[in-house]
Amino acid sequence: MILTITLNPSVDISYKLDELNLDTVNRVADVSKTAGGKGLNVTRVIQQLGKDVAASGFLGGSLGNFIRQEISDKEIHDYFVNIEGETRNCIAVIHEGQQTEILEAGPVINESEATVFLNKFSTDVQNVDFITISGSLPNGLHKNFYAQLVGIANQHDTPVLLDTKGELLSHTLEGDSKPLLIKPNQEELADLLGEEVINDTQIISALQSQKFFGIPWVVVTTGATGAFVKHDKGIYRVSTPKVDAVNPVGSGDAVVAGFAVGLSRGLMDEELVKYALTMGVLNALEAKTGSVNPGKINWYKDQIRVERI
Template sequence: MILTITLNPAVDISYKLDYFSLDSVNRVEDVSKTAGGKGLNVARVLHQLGEDVAVSGFLGGSLGGFIRTQLSAIGIQDFFVPIDGETRNCIAIIHEGKQTEILESGPVVSASEAELFVEKFTEYAPKVKIVAISGSLPKGLPSDFYLRLLEISNKYDILVLLDSNGALLTSIVASEHKPYLIKPNEEELADLLGQKSVDKTQIIEALGSSLFADVPWVVVTLGADGAIVKHNKTLYRARTPKIDAVNPVGSGDSVVAGFAAGIARGLADEELIKFGLSMGVLNALEEKTGHINVEKIEWAVGQMLVYRIER
């Protein structure tokens, strides 16, 4: 089983308007409401790929119930832990070629609720082969919460794929409990290195440094320009096909799903990189976030160019 973790999920609400007027009434007919969160995007793509997948995190209130109902409707296993607080809304107003976002911070998770999550995670850990942890921590959780999950995962030989950023990612990379894979983008890698930006030469130098020596896979995504990938001591350059993106939101989550599925299937290095990155391309071609057309997988993989970087 592959388990995805989204500790601070949301109901994503999208309002599409021709015009958005401040300090006025805006009436909208084009509305969508979906179960949102990076790990839920990962889970949806894994489900479409036919993988045995479950989701976990914290859910509360009527909005938490809405997310549970959506997950049940598409057949994804629900391992979420109930909390007293109300799951948040995240609103996107799409207007005049722009997107205005209103993001709630979410509920405060109590110490007892956090401990319940750790207990539940430990209980089903023996059933799990791969864990994909995505996103930030909700309020109330200690900064070392991901490290506790990593420690438990390592105890049970579970491979952890981590997609986070900032101080969380920095502390985890520096800790003794290493994830199996991390997926920073250029901006997140620069932040991790304490720089404002990085070019491709600097990325290659960083991936060859001792900082990432004990992280088997590091996938640095470069948007439309592909990725630079490290597996153990080998570096790869990956170039993705040029496409007319419909909705690139969630493509990073889809890449995590692709790598999780590819690892579960035992794909070799270059095959795995092509397969993983293809999911990001396929997500960008769909209007819905965290969705792919499985009939286009063979095409996308065939369009990928992956080669070793000689140092």
């Protein structure tokens, strides 16, 4: 089984309007509400790929109950910890070819809630094969919290796939315990390196640096063009096919899910990379975030090219 971690989940609300009018009433009929957060996108893709999956993090209030009901309906194991605070809403207003987002900060996690989670996590890691950790931290948790989780997982020889950015990623990279895989996108890598933008040559140079020493897999996704992947001492350029994307949001999460499932099934090297990147392509073809069509895997996987640099 794979365990996914989403510490700051949300109920994602999408309002679709022909036109957004400011300082007046906007009435909307096209509304969708779903369990949101990068880790829950990963969870859904893993479940769609036929792998047993459990989801964990913090949930509270009526919005937390909404998420619990949704994952239960999808036969996803519920490992979430209850909190006093209320799970957040994240609102996207889609209008005139644009998307305006209103993101709540979410609840503040107190010390006792964090302790309960860490104790439960210490038990959960012993009963799963792989762990994915995605997204931001809720307020109240220290910036080294992900580093703590990686350390606990490594004590029990349970590999971690980490997808976060900024200080959270930096703290983890600086720690003694390393994840099996990290997946910054091109913009997040630039931020990590203190650059405004970063080109292919800079990505390759960064992957050869000591910054990523001790991390077996470093996957830098570059949007529609594919990715650069470091595996041990090898660096690969991965080219994905051009598609008419319907909704590319969540494609990076789908890639993480692909790596987790592929690793759990014993895929290695080039075959693993192709399988994982295929999930990002398939997610972009679906209207719903964190969704793939398994029936299309082989056709698109065969179009992915992996070149060792």
